[in-house]
Amino acid sequence: MIEILLVGDELLSGSTLDKNAGHVAGALYEAGLTVSRITMVGDEQEDIERALHVPLDTTRFVIVTGGLGPTEDDRTACAAASAFDRKLLVHPEALALMEARFRELQRAMNPANRKQAVLPEDSIIIPNPVGTACGFIVTSRQREFLFLPGVPEEVRAITKSFIVEHIKEKAGSKQIILNKTLKVFGIFESMIQEKLTGVLPPKRTVALGFYPQYPEISLKITARGTERSRVEQDMQQFQDVLYEHLGDYIYSENNERLEEVVGDVLTTRQATLAVAESCTGGLVSHHLTNVSGSSRYLERSFVVYSNESKAQHLEVPPDCIEQHGAVSEPVARHMAEGVRRVSRTTFGLAVTGIAGPTGGSPNKPVGTVYIGVASKDRTEVKKHQFHGTRERIKMMSAHMALNSLRRFVLEG
Amino acid sequence: MIEILLVGDELLSGSTLDKNAGHVAGALYEAGLTVSRITMVGDEQEDIERALHVPLDTTRFVIVTGGLGPTEDDRTACAAASAFDRKLLVHPEALALMEARFRELQRAMNPANRKQAVLPEDSIIIPNPVGTACGFIVTSRQREFLFLPGVPEEVRAITKSFIVEHIKEKAGSKQIILNKTLKVFGIFESMIQEKLTGVLPPKRTVALGFYPQYPEISLKITARGTERSRVEQDMQQFQDVLYEHLGDYIYSENNERLEEVVGDVLTTRQATLAVAESCTGGLVSHHLTNVSGSSRYLERSFVVYSNESKAQHLEVPPDCIEQHGAVSEPVARHMAEGVRRVSRTTFGLAVTGIAGPTGGSPNKPVGTVYIGVASKDRTEVKKHQFHGTRERIKMMSAHMALNSLRRFVLEG
Structure with a gap:
């Protein structure tokens, strides 16, 4: 029922990652309105015109963003006039709104800006709450074409202030x-x-x-x-x-991130946490501290890359590392228990593994990761085998560590 | 000459921000190849079929991503068979490649995965260097349709390993x-x-x-x-x-990430590094350890969220924290010098700040960040004022810390 058309050479050369389509589509989707196609074309008038001519049979609304700026390569209004066979005229309401906005901003309006008030005949104005240029609606063969500027901030504002409600009302949705x-x-x-x-x-x-x-x-x-x-x-x-x-x-079931859920679980129990990371290199802590208020439960973390630091700060016995290797069940156990003891927290979480691409061996291939969780009364260590790039193994290990902690705490 | 077609309901509902189109378009653009339209449609077979039927007149290559997964709502192969009037058959080469990949990953291949080797008759396989499912090419009426999985990492890999060179060669570009x-x-x-x-x-x-x-x-x-x-x-x-x-x-000028440049700078000098992070919460260390081989120079890191941990591990005098606050020039200095001394490394790097959204004050608003770098002979601390969300302030702080270290080391 709804289509989105994005205009701009920068989208086709990959120099700008579009965020407008996803935003508009998401806002409509949440209101129960379905977007059936998104199309991106370049700045050439011919390309825009052709795109305006080929909506799907079922389409009643086409939202067009971009190409309304003051410069020469902004040709959407021109293309619309040509596609729908309308004259291009100065739109008095659009001009008045622009002039008022420029006065408000205490900026001089130059001739290039005036061009932004030249619209296809019989256009209806869409006010722009945050930018200087208006949007406009052209109706042709039972279809509404809603033209918006391409600036993401303005698209967001107009979607919220106008687009969703307008289409919902016009579509008479009672769903x-x-x-x-x-x-x-x-x-x-x-x-x-x-x-x-x-x-x-x-x-x-x-x-x-x-x-x-x-x-x-x-x-x-x-x-x-x-x-x-x-x-x-x-x-x-x-x-x-x-x-x-x-x-x-x-x-x-509330669309939370894993680290938010972990934070809730710890906060509810008034528990504190200390983390010892080897192969994840700080990623577990980075996730945890993305949550505002995490300082209430995260006491400290260690990235213990060297064996010396494992011994010095986490009290991992050097002969245990020597005997079993830094990536092993006993070392993960010592790390989890040690970091908890040293930091005097409720829980200790430890990760040690081989993120690769080098450092693997037949016995311990790249992706071998031990995750340990410790409380006062018990310690649990599990071995995992992950696959992929260094970055993926780090991501997977960090997530698994957070999830292991979550389960450990819930199991009490 | 080239079009891109993206398949996936998640694009139309706004729940996923597409990165594939921009990436592929950018890679082609760099090779002097022009994309003239990007279209996104949903997972319905009918929608995909219709989109396969309407390339622009000048289009010779259509790159299609998404809808090749193992699940029921992945219908691109089906749609292609129907649109081009081909039978759907198990493609022996695709199946063999998949089986080999699963063996390599030591994962069991289930019936849902087998579906990924069922392709339109006469398809030519596009190898996938990083994922389990192949891409494929169907040629119809002088046009090549190149189908790729939708996973961004795989799209990137296949674009690099195959797409750009293939199209360049076929298009006979001499530029x-x-x-x-x-x-x-x-x-x-x-x-x-x-x-x-x-x-x-x-x-x-x-x-x-x-x-x-x-x-x-x-x-x-x-x-x-x-x-x-x-x-x-x-x-x-x-x-x-x-x-x-x-x-x-x-x-x-080699498109390296900042942490790679830092790694090179340290490696060249056979220098080692220890990091003390407060507001960045592990992000500096995460960046550093994304580089393979970083264990050669990164000795250890501390995420010292609590004041106690700053004192205990970095020897920051408690009365210094009391007098100046944890976010202050003297504390950043003590952290940088302390972490270097404790870890016996060439350099010490420290970050302390207020990531927000809470914790700010009129004197030290959210975004106030001190970054310290220390060597045996000198210490440098700089104050920064960043803006935005918690995540942005963390990102900006971590980057600034890495860049401060880089400059400090280069200045000798």
Whole structure:
């Protein structure tokens, strides 16, 4: 029903990563409105015109961003006039709004800016709450083309202030839409699919989306309908099935990051944490400290790359390292217990492994990682075998460490 | 001549920000190849089919990413078979490659994975250097459709290993294209623009691209022509002008990451490093340890969130913290000197600051960060004021710390 068209050479040369399409699409999606295609074309008038001519049959709204600036290579208004066979005229309302905005900013308006008020005949103005140039709507053959400037900040503001409500109202949507995102870690996408094959209730009004963001996967349930109680019931039914089959891997149903969940779990117990990292090199601590307020539970961390530092700060016996190697079960155990003891925290978390690409051996290949968690009463160490680049092994190890801690704390 | 088609509901619902299109387009652009349209459609087979049917008249290559996964909602191969009227068959070469890859990873291949080897008849395989599933080419009416998996890491790898060279060769391009990327840190994009206005030689055969990747900016020079000596001369001329006006901010001309440059600088001097982080929470160490071989110079790091840990491990005098506050010039100095002394390294690097969003005060607002670097003979501490979210302040602080270290070491 809705399409998005982005105009700009910079998108096609890869010099700018577009954020507008995702933002507009996301805002519409949350309001229950579906975008069916996103197209990016260059600044040539011919390209823009052609793109304006080929909406899908079902499209009723086309949101166009970019090419409305003051410079010569901004040709969207021209292309629109030509595509819809309209005259280009100074739009008095647009001009008045621009002049007022320039006065407000105490900036002089130059002739190049005046061009931004020259629009296809019969355009309807879309006010711009944050920039100097207006957007505008041209209606042609039952379709509305909504033209916006390309500046991301302005696109965001206009989407919020105008686009979503306007389309919702025009589309006469009475649908109730509920979204819920379950976050999953520790299982491959293909294994999730296998586990869910044949068990999900066949409902056309409920959709399940997979959104992998390595190494996490988000499962988004979207339920829609006209009767709230029914939509809620559908949502609950889907969620129950997912918990039944994937419960062990679900760590959040509020779209939180793993480190936020860990933070909540520690805060609830008024617990504190100290971390000893080898192969993750600070990444576990970086994740933990991305959460505002993490200083309440994270007491300190050590990146103990050298064997000497493992002994000096974490009291890992040097002969244990010599006997078993720095990447081993006993060393991970000593690190977790040592970091907890030295830091006098409730929990100690330790990671030691081989991130690669060098440093592996037949017995301990690249990706061998030991993760240890210790409390006053018990210590748990697990061996993992990860794969991929150095960066991936670090990411996977850091996530697994956070998840191991979460489970350890929950198991009490 | 080239189009890109992206498949995935997650793009249309705004839940994933696409990076593939920009990456592929950028790589092609650098090779002198032009992308004329980028289209994104959903996972429905019908949508994909329709998109495969409507390339522009001039299009000779369509690069399609996404929808090749093992799950049921991956329907690109099916759509391709239907759009081009081909049978879907198990492709023996694709299957053999997948089986070999799974053996290599010591993972079991399940039936869902087998589906990834079922391709339109007469497809030509595109090897995937980093993932389990192959890409493939279908030729129809003089046009090549090149299908790739949607995982960004895999798209990058295949673009580099196959796509660019393949299209360049098929398109019979005789142009000589040279690229050079200067990496810049510590200056805003708008300031770069200002410094360069009117100073660059007006050459149509040389293009300068800005690629901001917060907090770094890449300046990419692309020079093209048919005569190598002329192209090299143009490149050199541009580079000289950039060094003249931005030399202080350029830290690499080999497209290295800042932490790689730091690693080189330390390795050359056979120097070692210890790090003490407060507000960056492990991010400096994470960056440093992303470089393979960093264990040669990074001895250890501390994330000293608590005042007690600053005193206990870095020998920061408690009364210094009490008198000046943990975020202060004297504490940064003590941290840098202390971490170096305790770890017996050539250099000590320390960061202490307020990452926010809470913890600021009128005297020390959020974003106040002190960075200290110490050697045996001297210590340098600088105060910085950064802005933005917690994450941005952490990123900016970590980069500034690495850059301060780099300059300190180079100054000798």
